[in-house]
Amino acid sequence: MSARYNLLSPELKVDPYPAYADMRRNAPVCQVDPGGMWAVSRYDDVMYVLKNPQLFSSRxxxxxxxxxxxxxxxxxxxxxxxxxxxxxxxxxxVNRAFGTAAMARLEPRVRTFAERTVAELPLGQPLDLMPPYALRIPAFVIGDLMGMDPALHSRLKRWADLITGGVTTVRPDDHEKKQLARDAVADLRRYFGELLEQRQREPGDDMVSDLLRARVDGVALTQDELIAFLSLLLVGGIETVVHLLGFSIVVLLEQPELFARLKADRSLIPAFIDEVLRYEPPAQTAPRMTTQEVELGGVRLPKGAPMLVLLASANRDEAHFPDGERFDMSRPGPQNLPFGHGAHFCLGVQLARMEGRLALEAFLNRVGRLERGPEPMTWHRTLVVRGPGTLPVVLHPA
Ligand code: HEM
Structure with a gap:
């Protein structure tokens, strides 16, 4: 490895995997741009960091x-x-709100919405599949979970983008973008504040009302904690699933024989979704910070060093995934590392898998053949997530 990699460079946006493989081989703990954060690329080191929050803080x-x-x-x-x-x-x-029983209650609504969404996709003409499919389904699910006015669902993704990628990728002199991020924070606080007040007055059968009622040792969540949690759901629950749905289609475009196999046997869908998550994980990284001077992978990191745990690299580490650069649905599952590990293991893991499965089932029911559209595909990348920005396709009837 000669120069420092830039995770947000155009080449790594399109395909970061050769760089990750190089890091695993030659510099498993090294600084990357932007910002000189310390990237951790090997599976064993990634697990060590995620299992030791006293050394590697989520702050x-x-x-x-x-x-x-x-x-x-x-x-x-x-x-x-x-x-x-x-x-x-x-x-x-918040655990209970995302447990098996809650997900079983939600499943029929997600299925109905996924089917309705796919029924509205135009056939036989070029379209960008991201907004009307990959984005629409997770925005609906999160909006519905919160009991939000459906008219606001399309704004959710924009808010989520602005308070994360809109903050971490902005140039120092881009005052316009900075103002957009400040406005998004103000809008979110106002909107969630009103939502909480409304549910306090008229509690309903929705997650926000449940959260207002929840107590641990008799203590409820504060207003600030509730607003913070709802903001986390926006970010954690939309952007990631958007890219899972997008990547599922990208893989099917690249490997048309898989499209035929899944159409013929829907019971293969969960294993397919799991392998998409391993092969193209929407959450590429998890940020951490050292709490003290510490040695990792033969490198001494100073106290307070900002780090990026490269989940996407660990997911292809040959030491744990033989022939890891190959998409292979027959790997023994489930693949959980795309959802992190340890205390912060993804709260929405069941929901994400359910959305991935139901969206694809609806898609396969309506679409008989899939081809690339005339425009080139584009990529979206922040320090944490990566996925299709636009996904031009032409869909043909079943
Ligand atoms: C394919 C979809 C998803 C992926 C790849 C994903 C990935 C992740 C990862 C890697 C983490 C751990 C971050 C860390 O350790 O710093 C995480 C945490 C989290 N995720 Fe997900 N996620 C997905 C979907 C969802 C959904 C649908 C929701 C909720 C509706 C959700 C809510 C959360 C929350 C609340 C946390 C924080 C948990 C904690 O701090 O204890 N995620 N997710």
């Missing part, structure tokens, strides 16, 4: 998403940025 997440010019960000105060034991109290309060 790194909060620091990266709350620069001084922003003036506060509810996402940066959410539980994803906290370490044990503070993290555990909040997690205990």
């Amino acid at each position: 790194g997440f909060g620091v990266a998403t709350n620069p001084p010019w922003l003036g506060g960000n509810p996402f940066s105060e959410s539980m994803i940025t906290l370490d044990p034991p503070q993290h555990g109290r909040l997690r205990a309060l």
Whole structure:
């Protein structure tokens, strides 16, 4: 490895995997751009970091998403940025809302919405599949979970983008973008504040009302904690699933024989979704920060060093995934590392898998053949997530 890699460079946006393989081979813990954060690329080191929050704090997440010019960000105060034991109290309060029973209740609504969404896709003409499919389904699910006015669902993704990627990738002199991020924070706080007041007055059968009722040792979540959690759901629950749905289609475009196999046997869909998550994980990284001077992978890191755990690299580490650069649905599953590990293991893992499965089932029911559209595909990348920005396709009837 000669020069420092830039994770946001155009080449790595399109395909970061050769760079990750090079890092795993030659510099498993090294600095990357932008910002000189320390990237950790080998599976074993990644697991070590995620299992040791006393050495590698999640505060790194909060620091990266709350620069001084922003003036506060509810996402940066959410539980994803906290370490044990503070993290555990909040997690205990919200676990039930995402458990198996809650997901079973939600499934028929997600299925109906996925089918309705796919029924509206135009056939036989070029279209960008991201907005009307990959984006629409997760925005609906999160909006519905919160009991939000459906007219607002399309705004959710924009808010989520602005309070994360809109903050971490902005240039120092881009005052316009900075103002957009500040406005998004203000809109979010106002909107969630009103939503909470409304549910306090008239509690309903929705997640926000459940969260207002939730107690651990008799103590409820504060208003700030609730707003932070709702902001975290926006970010964690939309952007990631958007890219899972997008990548599922990208893989099918690249390997048309898989399209035929899945159409013939829908029971293969869960294994397909799991392999898409391993092969093209929407959450490429998890940010951390060292709490003290520490040695990792033969490198001495100073106290306070900002780090990026490269989940996407660990998912292809040959030491754990033989022939890891190959898409192979027959790998023994489930593949959980795309959802992190340890205390912060993704709260929405069941929901994400359900959305991936139901969206694809609806898609395969309506679409008989899939081809690339005339425009080239584009990529979206922030320090944490990566996925299709636009996905031009032509869909043909079943
Ligand atoms: C394909 C979809 C998804 C992927 C790849 C994904 C990935 C991840 C990862 C890697 C983490 C750990 C981050 C860390 O350790 O710093 C995480 C945490 C989290 N995810 Fe997901 N996620 C997905 C979908 C969802 C959904 C649908 C929701 C909720 C509706 C959700 C909510 C959360 C929350 C709340 C956390 C923080 C948990 C904690 O701090 O204890 N995620 N996710």
